[in-house]
Amino acid sequence: xxxxxxxxxxxxxxxxxxxxxxxxxxxxxxxxxxxxxxxxxxxxxxxxxxxxxxxxxxxxxxxxxxxxxxxxxxxxxxxxxxxxxxxxxxxxxxxxxxxxxxxxxxxxxxxxxxxxxxxxxxxxxxxxxxxxxxxxxxxxxxxxxxxxxxxxxxxxxxxxxxxxxxxxxxxxxxxxxxxxxxxxxxxxxxxxxxxxxxxxxxxxxxxxxxxxxxxxxxxxxxxxxxxxxxxxxxxxxxxxxxxxxxxxxxxxxxxxxxxxxxxxxxxxxxxxxxxxxxxxxxxxxxxxxxxxxxxxxxxxxxxxxxxxxxxxxxxxxxxxxxxxxxxxxxxxxxxxxxxxxxxxxxxxxxxxxx
Numbered sequence: 001x002x003x004x005x006x007x008x009x010x011x012x013x014x015x016x017x018x019x020x021x022x023x024x025x026x027x028x029x030x031x032x033x034x035x036x037x038x039x040x041x042x043x044x045x046x047x048x049x050x051x052x053x054x055x056x057x058x059x060x061x062x063x064x065x066x067x068x069x070x071x072x073x074x075x076x077x078x079x080x081x082x083x084x085x086x087x088x089x090x091x092x093x094x095x096x097x098x099x100x101x102x103x104x105x106x107x108x109x110x111x112x113x114x115x116x117x118x119x120x121x122x123x124x125x126x127x128x129x130x131x132x133x134x135x136x137x138x139x140x141x142x143x144x145x146x147x148x149x150x151x152x153x154x155x156x157x158x159x160x161x162x163x164x165x166x167x168x169x170x171x172x173x174x175x176x177x178x179x180x181x182x183x184x185x186x187x188x189x190x191x192x193x194x195x196x197x198x199x200x201x202x203x204x205x206x207x208x209x210x211x212x213x214x215x216x217x218x219x220x221x222x223x224x225x226x227x228x229x230x231x232x233x234x235x236x237x238x239x240x241x242x243x244x245x246x247x248x249x250x251x252x253x254x255x256x257x258x259x260x261x262x263x264x265x266x267x268x269x270x271x272x273x274x275x276x277x278x279x280x281x282x283x284x285x286x287x288x289x290x291x292x293x294x295x296x297x298x299x300x301x302x303x304x305x306x307x308x309x310x311x312x313x314x315x316x317x318x319x320x321x322x323x324x325x326x327x328x329x330x331x332x333x334x335x336x337x338x339x340x341x342x343x344x345x346x347x348x349x350x351x352x353x354x
Contacts, residue, residue: 017141020115024122024139031129031136035102038137045137047103047160056165060099064089065156067250068193069222074151075208076219079117082155083124085226089190089249090159091132092304095230096245096260098169098237099161101132106139107156111148113141121155132230134159166240171260173243178307180257180267180331181316182274183232185303187224191250192298196222196279199287214278221279229304232325236306241315244307248299255296257305258338266336267305270343274328276301295342307333 025040038046051057066085073082083106091101106125108118118141129136148154163169188196200206200218208219215221229247236242244260246253257267280301284294294300306327308316320327334341 016113016115017143020113020118021141023115023119027119027122027126028136031126031134033102033133033135036135036137040136040138042138045103045105047135047137051162054162054164057162058099058165058168060094060097060161060163061159062090062093063156063158064093064190065154066190066226068197069188069190070154071197072193072208072219072222074153076223078219078223079120080124080127081223081225083121083126084128085124085190086155086157087125087128087132087134087159088226088228090157091128091134091161091228091230092226092247093249094159094161095228095233095237096169096247096304097163098167099163100234101134101159101161101230103135103137103160104129105137105158107142107158108139108153109142109144109148109155110153111143111145112150113143114151117153121153125157128228132228163237167237169237169242169245169260171244171262174260174262174265174307174333175243175309176265176333176335178243178309178333179313179329180269180333181306181308181313182302182328182330183229183304183306184274184326184328185248185277185299185301186227187277187279188222189226189249189299189303193222195287195289195293195297196283199283199289204286212282215282227303232320232323233304233306236316236319239315241312241319242306242308246305246307248302248305250297252294252296252298252300253302253305254292254340257340260307261333261338263338264335266334266339266341267307267331268334268341268343269331273330274301302328302330305330 028040035048066082073079126136206218210218246257246260248256280298
C-alpha cells in the first residue's frame with residue numbers, strides 16, 4: 001500500500017490555523033460594537049444596517065495593504081504595528097469622503113503559519129479598530145507554501161463606513177481662494193518603502209539597527225505608525241467646515257491632492273511651509289533623489305491635506321488648537337487644470353526640505 005499523504009505533508013498545518021484563530025477570535029471580540037451580530041468564524045460577518053442620527057446613509061468602502069513596510073517588520077521581528085497601520089490607512093481613505101468606519105475585515109497570507117506572528121499582526125489591527133470605534137468583524141487566513149517563503153506574510157484590509165448624504169465630501173465645493181492646511185504625518189506611513197530600503201539599506205549598506213543622526217534607529221523610524229485622522233477631523237466634517245480632504249499616500253501631494261480638485265482649479269503648494277521629517281531629508285540627500293520624485297513617492301511630512309474656505313479657517317484653527325492638533329498653512333487653490341503647482345522657496349533658502 002502506498003504511503004498516505006496529508007495536507008500537512010504539503011506544508012499546510014490546519015491545526016496551527018485553528019490554534020491561531022482561537023486567539024484571533026478572542027482579540028476581535030474586544031472590538032465588537034452593538035451592531036455586530038455574528039462571531040468570528042462565521043462564513044460572513046453580520047452587521048446591523050441601522051444608523052442612529054443619519055438621515056440619508058451612504059456606505060463608503062475601501063481596501064488597501066501596507067506594501068513593503070512588511071519587509072521592515074519582518075526584519076525587525078515587530079509585527080503588531082503593521083496591522084495597526086493597515087486599519088488606520090483604510091480609515092483615512094474613507095474619512096476623506098466624510099465617512100465614519102463601521103467594520104473592518106482582513107486578509108492574512110503566509111508561506112508557513114506561525115501563530116505568534118499572526119496574532120501579533122491581528123492584535124495591532126484590533127488596537128486600531130478599538131481606537132477608531134470599528135469592529136474587526138472577520139477575515140481570511142491563507143497558508144500558501146511554495147508561493148510565499150516560510151517567514152513571509154502579506155496583509156490586506158477591507159473597510160466599510162457610513163456618511164450622511166448632507167456631510168458627503170466629494171471635492172465639488174472647492175473654490176478658487178480656498179486655503180490648504182496640512183496635518184502632519186509621523187513618518188512614511190505605508191508608502192515609499194521600496195525606495196527607502198533601496199537608499200538606506202541597499203545603497204548605503206546600513207541595517208535596520210543602524211542609528212543615524214536625527215533619525216534614530218532606522219528600523220524604528222521606518223516602522224513609525226500610520227496614524228488615523230478620524231478623531232481630529234470628523235467633528236469638522238460634521239460641522240461641514242471642510243471643502244475637501246486628501247489622504248497623502250502613494251503619489252504624495254503631487255498625485256493625491258488632484259483627486260479632490262475640480263478640473264478648472266489647481267492646488268498651489270508652498271515648499272518650505274511645513275517641517276519635513278529627518279527620515280525624508282536623509283533619503284533625499286543620501287540617495288540623491290530628485291525633488292519631484294520625493295514629492296511623488298512620499299508624504300514628505302503631510303499626512304492629510306485639508307481644503308477649507310477662507311471664512312472657515314478660524315473655525316478649523318480654533319478646533320485644532322483646542323485639541324492640540326498641529327497643522328500648517330501649506331497652500332491655496334488657484335485657477336488651473338486640476339493639478340498641483342509647487343511654489344519655489346525664496347532665493348537663498350538653504351534647502352526646500354529644511
